[in-house]
Amino acid sequence: MNIKAVLDLETYPLDQYGSNAYWASVEAARVGLRADGCAVIRNLVRPDALTLMTGEVATMKPTTHYSETEINAYFGTESDPNLPAEHPGNIFLERSSGFVPGDSFSEDSIIDQLYRWPPLIQFIADCLEIEEIFCYADPLACLTINVLNPGQQFSWHYDNNDFAVTVLVDKADDGGLFRYAPGTRSRSDENAAGAAAVMLGDDGPVTTLDLRPGDLQIFRGRYSLHQVTRVSTDSCPRHAAILAYTQEDGLIGGLTRTQQLFGRVLPIHQEQSDQTVRQDVLLD
Numbered sequence: 001m002n003i004k005a006v007l008d009l010e011t012y013p014l015d016q017y018g019s020n021a022y023w024a025s026v027e028a029a030r031v032g033l034r035a036d037g038c039a040v041i042r043n044l045v046r047p048d049a050l051t052l053m054t055g056e057v058a059t060m061k062p063t064t065h066y067s068e069t070e071i072n073a074y075f076g077t078e079s080d081p082n083l084p085a086e087h088p089g090n091i092f093l094e095r096s097s098g099f100v101p102g103d104s105f106s107e108d109s110i111i112d113q114l115y116r117w118p119p120l121i122q123f124i125a126d127c128l129e130i131e132e133i134f135c136y137a138d139p140l141a142c143l144t145i146n147v148l149n150p151g152q153q154f155s156w157h158y159d160n161n162d163f164a165v166t167v168l169v170d171k172a173d174d175g176g177l178f179r180y181a182p183g184t185r186s187r188s189d190e191n192a193a194g195a196a197a198v199m200l201g202d203d204g205p206v207t208t209l210d211l212r213p214g215d216l217q218i219f220r221g222r223y224s225l226h227q228v229t230r231v232s233t234d235s236c237p238r239h240a241a242i243l244a245y246t247q248e249d250g251l252i253g254g255l256t257r258t259q260q261l262f263g264r265v266l267p268i269h270q271e272q273s274d275q276t277v278r279q280d281v282l283l284d
């Protein structure tokens with residue numbers, strides 16, 4: 001399938017860079033990103049392409065690595081005696097979902113073609129008001145499917161990259177909702193108390209997204225605590241494609257996180273470990 005048939009380019013003319021209609025699509029997304037760090041481009045993927053994507057996910061699904069663990073807001077699994085007991089680093093919640101890794105996608109995958117399509121990459125950068133972004137060079141974490149089977153959930157956490165791009169492929173009939181608390185922390189302020197309150201059930205600051213298959217979501221997940229609620233035991237599974245981009249080219253994930261998410265590391269992770277240098281004071 002030609003990439004141009006995958007997307008609704010009549011509504012969102014990503015292939016007409018610089019046109020008024022192009023900038024109108026960008027501006028609409030910027031409104032959401034500026035307001036609360038989240039934008040949803042509704043029905044960007046056409047229904048026919050979505051059916052093919054569902055099939056691709058079904059084919060790759062046996063390669064999912066599930067990690068049933070209790071994690072804190074930073075994906076950590078060990079408590080920290082130097083932090084107060086009520087700190088988000090010491091609150092552990094169930095994460096039982098799994099990831100289909102980047103090296104499971106075939107050469108002709110439509111999801112992979114979408115991920116690497118230059119006009120989409122340009123569009124996402126424009127929405128985020130960033131000059132340039134790159135496909136994440138990590139062969140496992142670049143493009144993944146987040147799998148939540150019946151009974152599974154993805155607990156409250158921060159991402160360790162500045163923004164995330166997601167396409168919902170299969171929606172759960174019950175549960176599996178993406179929820180976020182906008183701006184629970186900033187580059188300079190961890191706001192432990194506010195984040196802990198959300199993790200322990202304070203719904204006040206929480207927004208629940210009505211995400212539907214074919215929607216593309218751009219989300220600043222480093223600053224807003226977020227979760228995917230438990231998929232009901234009698235629901236179908238939820239599958240979301242996670243398109244990872246970086247602002248610097250050539251980055252590779254760290255050894256610990258890679259092992260945790262995918263159950264293995266590749267030689268490239270061993271060679272390039274410890275290269276990540278954070279630009280902020282956040283815990284991770």
Ligand SMILES: O=C(O)CCC(=O)C(=O)O
Binds near residue numbers: 178228240
């Ligand atoms: O599946 C989703 O919608 C988001 C998953 C998520 O937050 C993550 O992979 O970090």
Ligand SMILES: [Fe+2]
Binds near residue numbers: 221
């Ligand atoms: Fe996340």
